[in-house]
Amino acid sequence: MSKAQALKLICVEEGALAAAKLDARAQAWAEANGFTGQRGRLLAIPGDSGAIEAWLFGTGEAAGRPALVTGLAGAQLGEGTYSLAGALGDPTLAALGFKLGAYRFDRYSKAKAQPALELGSDADAAEVARLTEAATIARDLINTPANDLGPDAMEREIRAFAKARNMSVDAIVGDALLAANFPMIHAVGRASAEAPRLLDLRWGNEADPKITLVGKGVTFDTGGLDIKPASGMLLMKKDMGGAANVLGLAHAIVDAGLKVRLRVLIPVVENAIAGAAFRPGDVLTSRLGLTVEIGNTDAEGRLILADALALADEESPELLLDMATLTGAARVALGPDLPPLYCTDDALARDLMAAGLKTDDPLWQMPLWSPYDAMMSSKIADVNNAGAGGFAGSITAALFLRRFVSKAKAWVHLDIFGWAPEARVSRSQGGTDQATRAAYGVLRDRYSK
Known part of the structure; x- marks a missing residue:
C-alpha cells in the first residue's frame, strides 16, 4: 500500500x-x-x-x-x-x-489480520524492527505447545536462529552431558523420551567484553515425581520462557552489532516422569562440585541453570545474565507483569530498572538476602534445592543460583513469568517477552560501536 x-x-x-x-x-x-x-x-x-x-x-x-x-x-x-x-x-x-x-499468533488457527505500520522519517526504523523481532521470537516460541517444541525441536529452532545470525553453535546431548560434567542438566532431563542437552552459541570479536546470557529451557514441566496438579501444568509449555527471551535479547544484540563477545547458553530439558526420573531425596553433584539434595523435583529449573551458570562463570565474563520462569513465589510477590531483578551490582540494577521504565518493560530489584541461605541447608549435602517452608521462594531460588557464580564481574538473575494472563498495553494474551528491552537498552548504551 x-x-x-x-x-x-x-x-x-x-x-x-x-x-x-x-x-x-x-x-x-x-x-x-x-x-x-x-x-x-x-x-x-x-x-x-x-x-x-x-x-x-x-x-x-x-x-x-x-x-x-x-x-x-x-x-x-x-x-x-x-x-x-x-x-x-x-x-x-x-x-x-x-x-x-x-502481534498475532496464528500457527494453529486463523488470527485476526495484523495491521501494518508505515514509519515516519522521525522514527528509528532499524530499532523498531529489531525490538519487534526480539519480542516476536520470544512470543512465538513460548506460545508453541510442547508437542511441537520438545527438546529436539527446540534445538532445531536454536540452530536455525544461530545460522541466520552467523553465530556458532555447539550441542552436548544425552549421556555426553555426563562426560562433559553437566550432571544436573542430565538428571533433570533423563526421564524424557527426548534427551536433555546444552546449547552453546557464540558471536562477536573475542577481544571485546564478554557478555554471557543463560536461559532456562524446560520445554515442559510436569513437576517430576513431585507432580504438579493438572491446573499447575496448563501453562507449563511456557517453562522455556527464559530461553525464548534470551534468544530475543541475543537477536537485538547481534542485529545492533554491539561491541561485545556474546555467548548464549541454553540448557534444554523436559521434566518428565518415568523410571529414570530423579527423585526427592536424591543427592546430585553439580558441575561446580557442590552436592545438592533434592527437596522437590519441581524445583528443577535452578538445577539446570546451576550447571550452565557454572560453565559461564569459568571464563569470568564482564556480565553474566540469566532469565528463567523460575518461581511462583515471584508472581505472588510482584504479580505477572513485574519480574524480580536480582543483581550483584546495584548501579547496574538501577540502570536496568530505568531502561525498563522507558520501554514498558518494568523490573523491580529484590534483595539477595544472605541470611535466607540457611533456609536451603541440608543435613547430608552442601545445599537443598528447595527452601524450607513457604517463605521467600524467589529470593531463596536466587540465592541458590548465586552459589554457582563467583568470577563474573556482575551477575543478573531475572525471574520472569513469560506470560500475559490477559492482554496488556503492547502485549497480547499468551506468551510474552519480558526483560529483553530493559537489558538491551543497558547493553546498547554501554557497548554501542
Missing part, C-alpha cells in the same frame, strides 16, 4: 482534542461521539463517501501513560496500513508500541 493510501492514526492526549487540529467536520464528529482522548479509545473518522479516512486514538492522560500506549491501537485495528500522527511522544517508541500490539 502506498503512503497515500495509509490511514492516519491521530494520537490525542486526554482533554487535548483541539491540539490535534482536526478540520471542523472531524472535530464535530469527535465531539458528537464523546471522544476526548480516553486511553485506548479508537474512533473512525468518515470521509465524504462514508469510507474511513482516518482514525483518532486516545493516549490518555500524560501522567502515568505507558511509553508503548499505541500498542492498544495495534491490538484493536484490523488489516490495513496506518501511519502515526498527532501526540506521539517518542516516535520510535510509538511505532514500536503499535507493532508489538499488532
Whole structure:
C-alpha cells in the first residue's frame, strides 16, 4: 500500500482534542461521539463517501501513560496500513508500541489480520524492527505447545536462529552431558523420551567484553515425581520462557552489532516422569562440585541453570545474565507483569530498572538476602534445592543460583513469568517477552560501536 493510501492514526492526549487540529467536520464528529482522548479509545473518522479516512486514538492522560500506549491501537485495528500522527511522544517508541500490539499468533488457527505500520522519517526504523523481532521470537516460541517444541525441536529452532545470525553453535546431548560434567542438566532431563542437552552459541570479536546470557529451557514441566496438579501444568509449555527471551535479547544484540563477545547458553530439558526420573531425596553433584539434595523435583529449573551458570562463570565474563520462569513465589510477590531483578551490582540494577521504565518493560530489584541461605541447608549435602517452608521462594531460588557464580564481574538473575494472563498495553494474551528491552537498552548504551 502506498503512503497515500495509509490511514492516519491521530494520537490525542486526554482533554487535548483541539491540539490535534482536526478540520471542523472531524472535530464535530469527535465531539458528537464523546471522544476526548480516553486511553485506548479508537474512533473512525468518515470521509465524504462514508469510507474511513482516518482514525483518532486516545493516549490518555500524560501522567502515568505507558511509553508503548499505541500498542492498544495495534491490538484493536484490523488489516490495513496506518501511519502515526498527532501526540506521539517518542516516535520510535510509538511505532514500536503499535507493532508489538499488532502481534498475532496464528500457527494453529486463523488470527485476526495484523495491521501494518508505515514509519515516519522521525522514527528509528532499524530499532523498531529489531525490538519487534526480539519480542516476536520470544512470543512465538513460548506460545508453541510442547508437542511441537520438545527438546529436539527446540534445538532445531536454536540452530536455525544461530545460522541466520552467523553465530556458532555447539550441542552436548544425552549421556555426553555426563562426560562433559553437566550432571544436573542430565538428571533433570533423563526421564524424557527426548534427551536433555546444552546449547552453546557464540558471536562477536573475542577481544571485546564478554557478555554471557543463560536461559532456562524446560520445554515442559510436569513437576517430576513431585507432580504438579493438572491446573499447575496448563501453562507449563511456557517453562522455556527464559530461553525464548534470551534468544530475543541475543537477536537485538547481534542485529545492533554491539561491541561485545556474546555467548548464549541454553540448557534444554523436559521434566518428565518415568523410571529414570530423579527423585526427592536424591543427592546430585553439580558441575561446580557442590552436592545438592533434592527437596522437590519441581524445583528443577535452578538445577539446570546451576550447571550452565557454572560453565559461564569459568571464563569470568564482564556480565553474566540469566532469565528463567523460575518461581511462583515471584508472581505472588510482584504479580505477572513485574519480574524480580536480582543483581550483584546495584548501579547496574538501577540502570536496568530505568531502561525498563522507558520501554514498558518494568523490573523491580529484590534483595539477595544472605541470611535466607540457611533456609536451603541440608543435613547430608552442601545445599537443598528447595527452601524450607513457604517463605521467600524467589529470593531463596536466587540465592541458590548465586552459589554457582563467583568470577563474573556482575551477575543478573531475572525471574520472569513469560506470560500475559490477559492482554496488556503492547502485549497480547499468551506468551510474552519480558526483560529483553530493559537489558538491551543497558547493553546498547554501554557497548554501542
